Amino acid sequence: MPYPTKMVKTIRWKCEACDLTWIHPIETCLYCDKQVKKIIGTKHKVIGITEVHIPNPLHPIVPYNVLLLQDEHGNKMPKKTMKKYGVGDTYEDKPNDSERAISSIKIKYDFYEAVKEALELIGDIDAKGKKVLLKPNLSIPAYPYLGLSTNPKVLDALIQILKEKGAAKIAIAEQSFFVPTEKAVAKSGLAELMKKHDIEFIDIAETEFEEKKQREFTFKVSKIVDDFDLLINVPVIKTDMVLGMDGAFENLTRFLAKETFDDLAKDPQKAALALAALLNIFPKFLTIGDASIGTQGNGPAQHGEPGFYGLIFAARNPVVHDTAVQEVFCLRKLPYVQMAGKLGMGEYDYNKIEFVGNELDALRKDIKQPIGSKLLKKG
């Protein structure tokens, strides 16, 4: 696969007429009003190192190093790492398209570049001529800053990337089991997004369902996925009082008929087994985990509180995705993900997961845990 050689990116916005550079995105120069150019640096050398020994909830593991990197344009950026580097060393990230890989990118100002880089780091996607279905989490009506639904900026970036890659069709599918779906869609900012990109929204509740058997379960599941060539799961990362964490697995539950969901919701232990089995119903899909703004504490039933993490994840395997993300946020192990792992659906030992973009220990954050989960207490 033709990977870019060195993947770390430094992004600047430059007015060439005034020879001025900004670190945040602007469209036209503040002084001469001319169009600015996006400058992306990809070749980085270490020009300084700070070893940090004082922990805080966002950086609980010490000591760590903050490298000062300089790109081929002379632009600088900091990079956190647990590894040892020397001044003058080259810093680079190699893309990894393995099923065991997860990429993570810090969003500074540019969602488009962050999503693009996260995809490139797992070997990128081929969307040319394909019908692509996006499955965000919009189950609760909430403004994007609350971190309860997938950030429209992440979806906007993803749609733009898919269009550039020549996708034949892009649609968004979701349903809410708790409120009329259009209410959740309106508050989430999705309506504007669909208008901007001229794409279709599919209310899963209105699609055709069929019964599928998997282990001891009979699921009534939407047939909508069959109409598409590629499914991209785009959950927002939320703590969950029942499931521990809402990630790739939980986001699939809204492909189920409400009666199946209600039946499973009665018994968390049964729901956990069902979640593990559910995965086998779906064709292979990609997960883009939106942790730009997530939820911490007692989410989502008591709404928790927003967590401003500024991170995007991408993985080819949902077991790898949810295992890695749960570790990043120091949450307790998710029994349904482990179960799926034991059934051979993906790597569930985080020591064997290959982190690209950022190292696990450099990402770890000690967030507010969900308390009162019967499911997690027993596990």
Ligand SMILES: [Zn+2]
């Ligand atoms: Zn200018």
